Amino acid sequence: MALISTDEDSECFIHLFNSINALFLQEFNEPCPINPIMADGAPAITNALNMVFPNSRRLMCWSNMIKKCRHHRNLVNKNDWLMIDKDIHALQLAFTDDIFDRGVFLLLRKWNQIPLIKQFVNYFTDQWVSNLCYWYEGAAFSKPSTNNGLESLSGIIKQKYTLRNKLHLSAFLPKVEVMLSDWSQASITTPFATVTDITSEMELHAYQCVMPTSTWLDLYKSSKWTSFDHYVAWKSSCWMVSPLSSCTYPVGLKQYRCKHSIGLAMMFNIYKVKDESRIIPLGKRRAPGRPKKFLS
Ligand SMILES: [Zn+2]
Structure with missing residues (x-):
C-alpha cells in the first residue's frame, strides 16, 4: 500500500490509518490491532493516531x-x-x-x-x-526505540528507485509497483526478523567475559593460555580483590588502593564507613581537583 499526498497534514495521516484499518478488516474481519506506533514528533501524526487508533501507544x-x-x-x-x-x-x-x-x-x-x-x-x-x-x-520493551530503520528505507527509495528525482505521478506509480514487488519477494528469501541474532563475535565475547571462577583459577595456576589474546581476555574477565588492600583491576594495580577492596572490607565488617561519607547523597561526587579554599 502506498499513500500519495502533496502534504503531511492530519487529513493525510487519517486517510492512511483508515486505509490500513479498512484493509485489515477486509483481510482478517477485525479492526487492526496496531500497537504501539512509532513516529517522529509531528503533531499531525499524533492527532491522526488519537482519532483512528486511540488505544495505541504513540511512541516517540x-x-x-x-x-x-x-x-x-x-x-x-x-x-x-x-x-x-x-x-x-x-x-x-x-x-x-x-x-x-x-x-x-x-x-x-x-x-x-x-x-x-x-x-x-x-x-x-x-x-x-x-x-x-x-x-x-x-x-x-525490546522493540525499536527509533524510526531510523524506516528513515533508511526512505533513503533507499531515493537512492535506488527515484534516483533523487521528483517524479511525475505517471512515472512514480510504476516505480512503486517495482518497489513493492522487490520487497515482497525479498521478504520471502529474508523474512522479517522478530529477534536479533547472536553474532559469533558476541558469543566469543560472552565466552571470554563470563568465565567460571574455577576455569579462571585453573588458568591462573596452570598458566596454560592458548594465545596472547586469550591471556588478555582471561586477565580482564575477573579481578582478584583483597579486602582493605587493592585488586587486579587496572586502577587498583596502579593506585594500590581501590573501591572494590574497601567495599569488600565493608561487607566483611573490617572497615567502618565514616559519617562524612554516609551523609553525601548517592551519586554525588566531589568536584575533581583540590577542594576550594575560602578566600579571605
Ligand atoms: Zn579494585
Missing part, C-alpha cells in the same frame, strides 16, 4: 527526541547542558513505565534546584513529559 522516536532537545541547548550554559544531556540519556534507559515515572520525578526535583536552567526544564516538561512521553526503552 528517541533519536528525534534527543535531536530536538539539543536544538534547545542554548537555553542553558555549556556545563549545565553536559549534565542535562547525560541525565536525559540515563532516563531514556528506564525499562518500565513505573521506573520512568519515578525517574522523571527525581530528575525534575534535581533540575528544579538549578534556577539557571528553568527555561529548559519548562520546555522539557511540556514537550517530553506532558505531551510526548514515550521515548524511553521501557515504553515498548
